[in-house]
Amino acid sequence: MLRSMLLAAAMANAFPALAADDPVPGLMKAADVPGLAVAVIRNGKVVSVKAYGYRDVEKKLPLTTDTVMYAASLTKAAFSYALMGLVDEKKLDLDASIATDLPKPLPDYDKYADLKGDERWKKLTPNLLLSHRSGFPNFRFWPPGKDFDDKAPLKFYQEPGTKYGYSGEGINLLQFVIEKGKGIDVDKLMQDRLFKPFGMTRTSMTWRDDFAANNTIGYDMDGKAIEHKQRGSVRAAGSMDTTIHDYANLVAAMVRGDGLSKATYATWLKPVVRIHSVQQFPTMGAPDSNDNDSISLGYAMGVGTFDSPRGPAFFKGGHDDGTNNVFVCLERSKDCVLIMSNSSHAESMFPALMEATLGKTCFPWYWEGYIPYDQPGLKGQPVVPNQHPACPAK
Known part of the structure; x- marks a missing residue:
């Protein structure tokens, strides 16, 4: 019923920001989502920014468009966009080995000593790291097919450059190379290239004391409250705090290509690898699939x-x-549409919200693991390839 309301609203006014008889609160109730923020961009301009529900359920504190929320891996997209400015200025060669920038071999640094004796690290380039073709797991403490292990060594599980495998470890390595090899402070880079030019006044790569008065409490799948982490170190893979207002400004800048030459912007968006995994997580070991061949899913x-x-x-x-x-x-x-939430349940709403704001997109929701709230039968089922095409034929 709620999904049909969303679609009816979209049909009544082609690709509206959000309908006047806003169904989002009812959708949040159905999906058990305490707080949600949505921004809509039309023709490169932010036309709607709205916040719903609570940033703190126990205290009944409302989520607002200026509430500081954890960006998580949205940080990676921002980091990559900032780096493309260095490409424009010939300060970063996407296809050069990281060995050309580092003053000493990567395994000579304590953090990467596990790679001693494995020369494949020299094959790594910014291109491979940004497109998740490093061969590393998401993080070294999550070895493929195993439980969390904080003593797990860093190693290659796939030959570098051969296959997509999402890796925050690879993104953090690129940050290491930028800082150690080029002497560029990534925190300052983000401020100068993104946060200041695009009016992101309540965004930071680390915690700021002025965020304390208005930030989110997170809620896991069981509804358990999770305090907002006060991150003290910059991590390109995911340390950013931001607001729906601020990140919407960035997304609008990204879709316009602001700050980059046409050639470099085209390079940022050019797919360099096709993705054939049935789902993004686990990052390695999942079966291949043809589910997304019709939409040319790539990175x-x-x-x-x-x-x-x-x-x-x-x-x-x-x-x-x-x-x-x-x-x-x-x-x-x-x-564009940007959706942010302080709930682990929110992704179950994403397919419906995307369709309500952008129309039919054929977004690969199953590959992303966004099981719709109104299809609970998919939860907990075995992941089977070629069963959930992103854009099924009618």
């Missing part, structure tokens, strides 16, 4: 890419316990 320099009925599209999600975020942009029309 570019920091964002996922696919072919929508309205042309090329790019996207990035962000997930942690008590945090669900995503943005999707259509390149030709420069229409």
